[in-house]
Amino acid sequence: xxxxxxxxxxxxxxxxxxxxxxxxxxxxxxxxxxxxxxxxxxxxxxxxxxxxxxxxxxxxxxxxxxxxxxxxxxxxxxxxxxxxxxxxxxxxxxxxxxxxxxxxxxxxxxxxxxxxxxxxxxxxxxxxxxxxxxxxxxxxxxxxxxxxxxxxxxxxxxxxxxxxxxxxxxxxxxxxxxxxxxxxxxxxxxxxxxxxxxxxxxxxxxxxxxxxxxxxxxxxxxxxxxxxxxxxxxxxxxxxxxxxxxxxxxxxxxxxxxxxxxxxxxxxxxxxxxxxxxxxxxxxxxxxxxxxxxxxxxxxxxxxxxxxxxxxxxxxxxxxxxxxxxxxxxxxxxxxxx
Amino acid sequence: xxxxxxxxxxxxxxxxxxxxxxxxxxxxxxxxxxxxxxxxxxxxxxxxxxxxxxxxxxxxxxxxxxxxxxxxxxxxxxxxxxxxxxxxxxxxxxxxxxxxxxxxxxxxxxxxxxxxxxxxxxxxxxxxxxxxxxxxxxxxxxxxxxxxxxxxxxxxxxxxxxxxxxxxxxxxxxxxxxxxxxxxxxxxxxxxxxxxxxxxxxxxxxxxxxxxxxxxxxxxxxxxxxxxxxxxxxxxxxxxxxxxxxxxxxxxxxxxxxxxxxxxxxxxxxxxxxxxxxxxxxxxxxxxxxxxxxxxxxxxxxxxxxxxxxxxxxxxxxxxxxxxxxxxxxxxxxxxxx
Numbered sequence: 001x002x003x004x005x006x007x008x009x010x011x012x013x014x015x016x017x018x019x020x021x022x023x024x025x026x027x028x029x030x031x032x033x034x035x036x037x038x039x040x041x042x043x044x045x046x047x048x049x050x051x052x053x054x055x056x057x058x059x060x061x062x063x064x065x066x067x068x069x070x071x072x073x074x075x076x077x078x079x080x081x082x083x084x085x086x087x088x089x090x091x092x093x094x095x096x097x098x099x100x101x102x103x104x105x106x107x108x109x110x111x112x113x114x115x116x117x118x119x120x121x122x123x124x125x126x127x128x129x130x131x132x133x134x135x136x137x138x139x140x141x142x143x144x145x146x147x148x149x150x151x152x153x154x155x156x157x158x159x160x161x162x163x164x165x166x167x168x169x170x171x172x173x174x175x176x177x178x179x180x181x182x183x184x185x186x187x188x189x190x191x192x193x194x195x196x197x198x199x200x201x202x203x204x205x206x207x208x209x210x211x212x213x214x215x216x217x218x219x220x221x222x223x224x225x226x227x228x229x230x231x232x233x234x235x236x237x238x239x240x241x242x243x244x245x246x247x248x249x250x251x252x253x254x255x256x257x258x259x260x261x262x263x264x265x266x267x268x269x270x271x272x273x274x275x276x277x278x279x280x281x282x283x284x285x286x287x288x289x290x291x292x293x294x295x296x297x298x299x300x301x302x303x304x305x306x307x308x309x310x311x312x313x314x315x316x317x318x319x320x321x322x323x324x325x326x327x328x329x330x331x332x333x334x335x336x337x338x
Numbered sequence: 339x340x341x342x343x344x345x346x347x348x349x350x351x352x353x354x355x356x357x358x359x360x361x362x363x364x365x366x367x368x369x370x371x372x373x374x375x376x377x378x379x380x381x382x383x384x385x386x387x388x389x390x391x392x393x394x395x396x397x398x399x400x401x402x403x404x405x406x407x408x409x410x411x412x413x414x415x416x417x418x419x420x421x422x423x424x425x426x427x428x429x430x431x432x433x434x435x436x437x438x439x440x441x442x443x444x445x446x447x448x449x450x451x452x453x454x455x456x457x458x459x460x461x462x463x464x465x466x467x468x469x470x471x472x473x474x475x476x477x478x479x480x481x482x483x484x485x486x487x488x489x490x491x492x493x494x495x496x497x498x499x500x501x502x503x504x505x506x507x508x509x510x511x512x513x514x515x516x517x518x519x520x521x522x523x524x525x526x527x528x529x530x531x532x533x534x535x536x537x538x539x540x541x542x543x544x545x546x547x548x549x550x551x552x553x554x555x556x557x558x559x560x561x562x563x564x565x566x567x568x569x570x571x572x573x574x575x576x577x578x579x580x581x582x583x584x585x586x587x588x589x590x591x592x593x594x595x596x597x598x599x600x601x602x603x604x605x606x607x608x609x610x611x612x613x614x615x616x617x618x619x620x621x622x623x624x625x626x627x628x629x630x631x632x633x634x635x636x637x638x639x640x641x642x643x644x645x646x647x648x649x650x651x652x653x654x655x656x657x658x659x660x661x662x663x664x665x666x667x668x669x670x671x672x673x674x675x676x
Contacts, residue, residue: 088635153491158491160603165491167633168597171509172594173510174511174512175590183631185631259601263487265497265500266499267499
């Protein structure tokens with residue numbers, strides 16, 4: 001018999017492996033997070049050490065929660081082949097080249113495990129657990145240090161040939177524009193990613209020290225310490241330069257989101273990530289830009305909204321992934337009871 | 339019993355309604371075009387007149403082919419709501435606002451009819467009938483007067499909320515760039531669409547009449563008569579300005595296709611349309627640009643190729659659409675024999 005969340009409650013663990021921190025939590029089939037924790041990833045450690053540490057924590061969590069755990073869903077900030085559960089590579093986890101994460105976790109835990117790119121996992125969680133469950137087409141874009149996206153199309157994760165669809169941060173919004181970390185010029189991320197906002201702010205403050213005085217002061221007098229957070233802080237204090245950088249960031253992000261809206265025609269464009277947390281008014285700029293400049297046909301049923309669940313977005317996404325694949329996983333491991 | 343193309347051959351008619359011409363053809367379940375014709379659309383005529391004319395031609399074709407026709411698939415160069423078969427609007431068919439095309443054709447012909455946007459239909463045809471049938475993720479981009487796209491994702495047409503997904507011609511590739519006909523600035527179409535190539539060529543020839551002498555001569559001495567075809571002709575005659583415009587066009591189109599490849603992660607990027615027909619070397623520029631600048635993970639299994647079937651691409655697409663929806667259509671009209 002398949003698990004029916006309406007009548008047979010079950011529980012899974014969702015894990016979000018980021019470059020900075022790892023979050024894990026136990027989630028009931030009703031979408032309740034019943035236990036959670038987060039801790040620093042230590043990206044410089046070997047992948048094996050990170051995985052050993054993680055399996056110990058998961059084992060402990062499964063022992064502590066007052067119910068049986070049926071499966072595990074994991075999002076990783078990198079390129080993941082879903083069919084094999086292998087992490088191909090990750091810009092923020094330098095020691096994670098071709099790591100067979102699913103195999104390792106399944107062997108250590110004896111649970112069915114599903115692994116996917118973190119943004120796809122978060123998109124699935126937003127779709128599954130938020131008030132947007134009723135729509136079948138949504139795009140989630142997170143603007144943190146980098147810019148990543150996840151797409152739900154016709155009620156399914158959009159994966160593409162190699163499970164890498166949704167990399168909207170690396171659409172060119174300015175031919176021959178700013179250098180991106182990916183090796184291309186003019187990517188959306190090269191304008192609105194946290195690292196790029198910091199870079200633009202440093203350039204501006206260096207170019208006009210009088211205008212940049214506030215940013216420089218907030219950065220302790222050291223230009224190199226200006227970050228996207230410094231810009232967010234100065235913006236909250238009505239600093240002119242910070243406000244201009246925020247305005248331009250909204251303009252660039254809006255331009256990128258026009259491409260997303262015209263390309264995927266979602267009914268919800270859901271924005272989140274550290275940059276949106278620090279500069280929430282970007283939501284309004286993007287919405288105004290998209291409503292004005294995207295094709296009318298693509299905006300008729302569109303709402304631009306903020307992501308839900310804060311720090312638990314990755315946990316709930318992992319849980320959604322586990323629950324979505326649980327019947328298959330059980331069948332795969334011979335545990336499906338007919 | 340459902341029709342199985344392997345054992346029970348059947349036939350459909352595919353129709354491609356463009357702003358310039360309409361093409362229709364009878365297609366067997368084996369993908370053979372057994373009859374076809376094309377004629378000028380007359381976009382200035384009322385939609386009713388175009389539809390009456392079309393139904394007469396379809397009726398005649400169904401009478402002339404030596405088999406029964408089971409259904410009709412129609413691609414229209416405009417925004418179509420597939421569930422209702424209504425053409426919402428079309429930039430190239432000014433009299434086609436909210437035309438209930440499916441209803442009209444079904445009433446007139448007594449056949450199940452499916453209607454969709456022409457680029458989605460062409461993508462379906464390329465997928466269904468070309469040598470690319472074995473892949474499940476492809477993007478088709480046609481560069482003609484405008485730039486349109488159609489996406490097959492995981493073996494299905496990518497539609498989005500309102501069936502308008504795939505409008506990749508209106509991704510911003512240059513923030514605050516050239517004016518597009520859609521009302522935005524810096525769209526891909528505003529650089530590489532036929533009208534935009536013509537505009538860029540006119541500006542260049544006007545700015546430097548000596549450099550523009552060849553283009554002007556080919557246009558009969560009238561700057562306003564320079565078109566994308568003039569550029570293609572001069573490029574074939576090794577004119578310096580035309581070659582520069584072609585190079586720049588490849589650079590812009592390549593930048594746009596990087597966004598497409600990173601966004602949809604297709605295994606085939608299929609390019610076609612009048613501009614590609616006239617300047618086929620654009621394929622190589624795009625391929626080189628994408629292989630160099632798209633994310634490595636997204637190009638591992640990617641091939642950039644030309645569209646197949648020439649003038650019959652729309653007919654075969656319409657046929658694929660009809661065949662895909664035939665069982666449903668029959669069931670809908672009560673004709674499904676159990």
